[in-house]
Amino acid sequence: MTTKTAKRTRIVACGVFKPAIEHLRLANRYPNLRFTYLPPVLHITPQKLEQHLLRRITAAQRKDERIICLYGECIPDLSNVCQYQGVMKVPGHSCYEMLLGNERFEQFIDETAGTYFLEKDLIINFREYCIEPLELDDEEMRDCYFQHYRKLLYVRQPTDPDLISQAHDLADFLELSLSVSDADYSHLEKSLIRLI
Amino acid sequence: MSEFKALIEAVTKGDISKAVAETQKAIDAGGFIQAIIDEGLIAAMDEVGDNFSKGTIFVPQMLRSAKTMQECMKLLEPLLKEGDTSSKGKVIIGTVKGDLHDIGKNLVAMMMEGAGFTVTDLGVDVSPEKFVQKAQEVEPDIVAISALLSTTMPAMPQTIEALQKAGIRDKVKVIIGGAPVTAKYAQEIKADSYGADAGSAVTEAKKLMGIS
Ligand code: B12
Numbered sequence: 001m002t003t004k005t006a007k008r009t010r011i012v013a014c015g016v017f018k019p020a021i022e023h024l025r026l027a028n029r030y031p032n033l034r035f036t037y038l039p040p041v042l043h044i045t046p047q048k049l050e051q052h053l054l055r056r057i058t059a060a061q062r063k064d065e066r067i068i069c070l071y072g073e074c075i076p077d078l079s080n081v082c083q084y085q086g087v088m089k090v091p092g093h094s095c096y097e098m099l100l101g102n103e104r105f106e107q108f109i110d111e112t113a114g115t116y117f118l119e120k121d122l123i124i125n126f127r128e129y130c131i132e133p134l135e136l137d138d139e140e141m142r143d144c145y146f147q148h149y150r151k152l153l154y155v156r157q158p159t160d161p162d163l164i165s166q167a168h169d170l171a172d173f174l175e176l177s178l179s180v181s182d183a184d185y186s187h188l189e190k191s192l193i194r195l196i
Numbered sequence: 197m198s199e200f201k202a203l204i205e206a207v208t209k210g211d212i213s214k215a216v217a218e219t220q221k222a223i224d225a226g227g228f229i230q231a232i233i234d235e236g237l238i239a240a241m242d243e244v245g246d247n248f249s250k251g252t253i254f255v256p257q258m259l260r261s262a263k264t265m266q267e268c269m270k271l272l273e274p275l276l277k278e279g280d281t282s283s284k285g286k287v288i289i290g291t292v293k294g295d296l297h298d299i300g301k302n303l304v305a306m307m308m309e310g311a312g313f314t315v316t317d318l319g320v321d322v323s324p325e326k327f328v329q330k331a332q333e334v335e336p337d338i339v340a341i342s343a344l345l346s347t348t349m350p351a352m353p354q355t356i357e358a359l360q361k362a363g364i365r366d367k368v369k370v371i372i373g374g375a376p377v378t379a380k381y382a383q384e385i386k387a388d389s390y391g392a393d394a395g396s397a398v399t400e401a402k403k404l405m406g407i408s
Contacts, residue, residue: 044254072346093346113293144299145299
């Protein structure tokens with residue numbers, strides 16, 4: 001009798017999800033899972049993000065792996081791109097929505113469009129991801145980008161270090177108020193397990 | 197080679213004082229005002245747009261060039277009004293409800309204005325009702341809608357539907373754009389046109405008005 005080994009599944013994910021995936025111990029629970037993380041800084045240049053993502057997808061396809069894409073709609077039309085590539089995409093428009101769950105996320109955006117979301121990685125790397133490329137140290141530039149915003153909403157994860165004072169510093173810098181909302185990993189876990 | 201080479205270079209570099217001086221020079225030399233705009237400023241911004249698409253410049257450089265063009269326009273606009281250049285058409289433009297991205301929309305508005313359209317900018321987070329209300333008030337030829345978020349794209353067909361319900365859909369042409377928007381999407385939601393960047397927004401707007 002021949003035993004057929006189950007096909008390997010690769011999650012190609014944005015690096016912001018690494019702590020969540022480790023916390024959920026997916027690698028232990030599903031031995032056939034493999035992970036590829038891409039640098040979150042790619043978000044500001046969606047074209048580059050698309051190139052990197054497609055390269056990783058092609059590499060996994062060559063190894064005959066099933067592929068799950070753990071990204072929001074961070075490049076135009078990503079859901080359709082995934083469908084075309086035969087890749088399963090975790091539903092959701094952004095990491096904030098995936099962490100908070102659709103209902104809570106919608107509540108926040110319905111409250112005010114003037115919300116700028118933050119998560120751990122963005123807070124820690126705000127200088128590299130935003131201040132430098134968008135030249136936010138220049139007050140006129142800062143105003144040009146953020147004049148219509150009202151508040152920062154820090155989506156705090158269970159694995160986050162204490163980032164409250166850094167988040168406050170950012171709020172001061174951008175002249176916005178700060179709210180914090182705790183997100184457990186239940187929504188993300190459900191969406192992932194459905195596809196695994 | 198363009199007679200506005202120095203002006204184009206100053207705008208692409210975002211060098212305000214040099215660009216303003218070059219604009220003044222072109223005015224003093226008795227050049228046609230619309231030619232200074234079309235072959236100088238708009239040509240420069242087309243180049244800036246190309247460089248952005250190629251990834252050789254990023255948003256801040258684009259903003260600086262846009263600001264430079266605006267400063268030059270301050271010299272040219274009063275002269276345009278003195279002359280006999282009638283408006284190419286009326287446009288209302290806004291970023292859809294829920295979306296606060298306005299850099300691209302502002303560029304489109306500025307380029308359309310430069311090309312001779314009369315533009316009313318409704319700003320950001322514009323609800324379908326507000327688009328309708330302004331369209332009734334201004335009676336524009338074109339309604340231009342911008343969206344940068346996948347979550348706010350559905351507000352585009354909602355706006356078109358609201359225009360339809362208000363009975364003014366066939367009185368205006370709708371053009372849409374923004375990074376996640378495609379020509380295919382424009383077709384699906386029955387917009388009249390789509391522009392990938394500010395340069396093509398102007399070309400498409402002119403086509404909609406039946407001018408080349
Ligand atoms: C700058 C930027 C911001 C600035 C916006 C400043 C401002 N005042 O506009 C800041 C930092 C504040 C910001 C905020 C957010 N952003 Co943002 N942002 C960008 C970024 C880096 C560039 C956008 C830009 O200005 N491009 C430059 C202009 C010139 O290009 P453009 O807008 O595409 O416009 C051109 C064409 O599209 C066209 N066009 C545009 N409008 C129209 C209209 C018509 C009628 C026509 C014909 C043509 C046309 O012509 C323009 C000129 O050539 C993009 C990524 C990227 N590189 O595209 C992300 C991006 C758009 N943002 C994104 C996100 C998620 C957000 C936030 C939700 C993030 C957060 N942490 O909360 C918030 C939005 C909140 C809200 N309610 O709006 C995502 C959207 C993904 C998605 N799911 O849809 C992107 C794609 C980043 C990513 N890869 O994830 N952002």
